[in-house]
Amino acid sequence: MKKYISRKIFMYLLTFFVAISINWLIPRMMPGDPILNLISKLSRQATNNARLYAELNQKFGMDKPLFSQYLLYLKNLTQGDLGQSIIFYPKTVAAIVSKALPYSLTLTIPAILLSFLVGNYLGALAARKKMLDNTVLPFWYVLTATPYLWLSMLLAWLLGSKLNLFPISGAYSFSRLPSATLSFVLDYLHHWVLPFASIFFVQLGGWAIGMRNLIIYELDADYSKYLRALGAPDKLVRRYAYRNARLPQITGLAVQLGVVVVGAITTEVVFGYPGIGLILAQAILGQDYFVVQGAFLMVVLCVLGANFFIDIAYIFIDPRVRHSMIGD
């Protein structure tokens, strides 16, 4: 058990290290000079921009050779210093990212979990009800193939603009500031539904199809046939089949986490939802190295963290893994 976990931890740390290094490198491959962008905002007021450029360049560490910048980045990371933003100067990256992260999490975590649970349930249902299978399955194929961006825009147009049921911009109404009241919570939820739905429905299709296929396979397996031959009730057979079918789905969940991040970005941009995705989009266009690094760091942490959590969960869910470790 210990060996399993320590090996896992080592792999994750290695992956993390590689990820943050690539994270650091990629923005710097973009052409252009972010300090110039920053100074252009000053240009109409200050008289000595050349000096300001030199100062800012030094402050952001851009005047050092590339490798020194990399080491500085790593050192700052260990201290939790994500640096200062360029396009949102003088706000620190940590301030911006920590403000945006909760919005992204409230969007993606419920969407992932609920689509997983509901999708698997519906998939299992379709696997044993032929009528459901014939009617709903093609719909799921459409859902899973739908780009997040397109579904977001469709929902925004139909349910937002046309039918006026939901707002299409922001995390809460412009006619209020956050307060600990029920009406604020309702308002927040009101704004949350469409972005959530965009991610939820696309993911739902995938899980449902996957589960449906797995259940059909399991119901046809030798042990299922044997149980039925022994006269076991249908419900029991289905329960065993479900437990087995669940495992590949959980592996799939770990993989899907990366994909859903991208989906969340486009959804946030369409709905102007102030999460990490929107910040990231702005930072990339504004060539803000530090915010891009900070945002990607959050993404890497979340995805790796969730993956690690699922790996550990496996020990409890899959008896074969448990036994193989004890055998170790």
Added chain:
Amino acid sequence: MQRSKRFILLALAALLLTLPLAATAEKETDFGRKDTVYVTGGMWSIPTSFNPITWSVPAGLRGLTYESLLTYDALSDQLKPWLAKSAVWQADGKTLRVTLNPGTTWSDGSPLTAEDVAFTFTYGAWSNPFAGYLETANVIDDRTCDLVFSDPAYHSINLNLYIWPIIPQKIWSQIPAEEATDFEPSLEQSIGSGPYVIEGYDQDRVVYQRDDDWWGIKGLERSFPAKRVVYIKSMANNVAMAMLSQGRELDMANNYVSGLPAFTANNPALHTYYKGAPYNLPDNIVFLMPNHTKKPFNDTAFRRALAFAINTDDIVEIAYENMIVKPENSLGLLPHPGWAAYNNDDIAKNLGYSFNQDEASRLLDAAGYRDTDGDGLREYPDGSALSFKVSVPYGWTDWMDALRIITDNFREVGLDARPDFPDEGRYQNEMVKGEFDMLLNNWGAYRSSSPFSLYQFLFSTYTPVGEDEWTGNFGRYDNETLRNLVQEFNRIPMDKTQESNAIVRQIQTVHMQDMPYIPLWINGMWFVANTNTWTNWPGEVGSTNQNYPSLWTDKLQIGGLWMLSEIKLK
């Protein structure tokens, strides 16, 4: 297991169903509809810091929270009192005597005195518009401050009198001047003198709340009807338009909206300054800027030929759907009372240009750029291939459309011109470093109290390629005589228009003869308002609100503030 799943499903369904019901029901909002005015267009990015003297000032801060000494009426070309009753040049021509209005106070109740004025204009270098040419600031008494200039640049000073915010000495003297632009004042430290205070903010909005103890209620006999002003971050066109036509959470937008003519025609509640074309007041001039360090743009004849090749009517009608106007003449001055005295039509007529493709071809032929190999495109006089690109930032759709028309025009006279749409960062980099071929720009060409700001933008600086140019002469046009003329212009008192016009005529003559930068079209001050809740907007039939309808940063001081104080509830 299954039961809990079913429960989750049911709970989810219930939640989704009740939400629209919760929404359509009487919503208890924190801000009353009739107490609030919602605006957008002036805020492009999240509010970063409520520091009024740094760059990236959140929209509304200067004007609503912090005030300037005077304001400028951009429609009638008049300086009007605000914090200051008057700012008068003394007989020596170097001393500006600023007299404050009685009773000026900060939002915490403490008095705003001449000390604060003196402090504001002597504080630091980055954070002070008069750094370098203010000698001293003498406080005569509580209300009076003498600004003594070693080098009175009258036009620049005039501009800052109505733009620059006065800051409280007691807060800012504790911040070292080098850190002034970095300083992020907390809400408690954001003490301004203006009619509104910052109530709250988030990534996509800033909420200002009216200060009912504002000094100007008595001192200027002015009040603001909206208890709250909510500035919303600029959003996608379609979202802004959807919100604007509903009118529930958006009253006014100051951003460019394509398709506006059709949109307002279908929605009688929407109001633009002019009912028909051009819908908007003119605000700034867009120039075509060739890079003089590159061939063939260093050839004056070539540049002049370009001016004749551009069909501005097409830009106005096709790219902008008649929401803008073209310049009155080749000088390209903004049609605005403040600049009228300098609109020397005769120079434009004698030395200017007009859309004439034949003339463009003739000029190109005469300069030696002919099509020698019969491919329909002209070459250099020595026969080598001639090709260049013209850049505007990607995403500025109206500029992109206009650019396509321009490059098409160039191709029609045989020039191999290509439109280029770099993202904003690269566009700015190339511009500042002088690495572009040709681009469009309007940074310093906005409405102001004198065309000095325009000529400062175009001709006052020169930075060789390899160093960064920030003010305006991005094409590196090197004309020292012109630079000196612009500085001379700045040193002539504002009221001596005849004297300054003599200088301006010289500037304009050189401009027309050399054609270093070509004025293209005049951008509008984008403005569209929903009249369902607030009315008496500028331009409405029977409106008493004759003010510049813009709430952009630094346009509040040229009319936006007055506008906000004069709108009325329907």
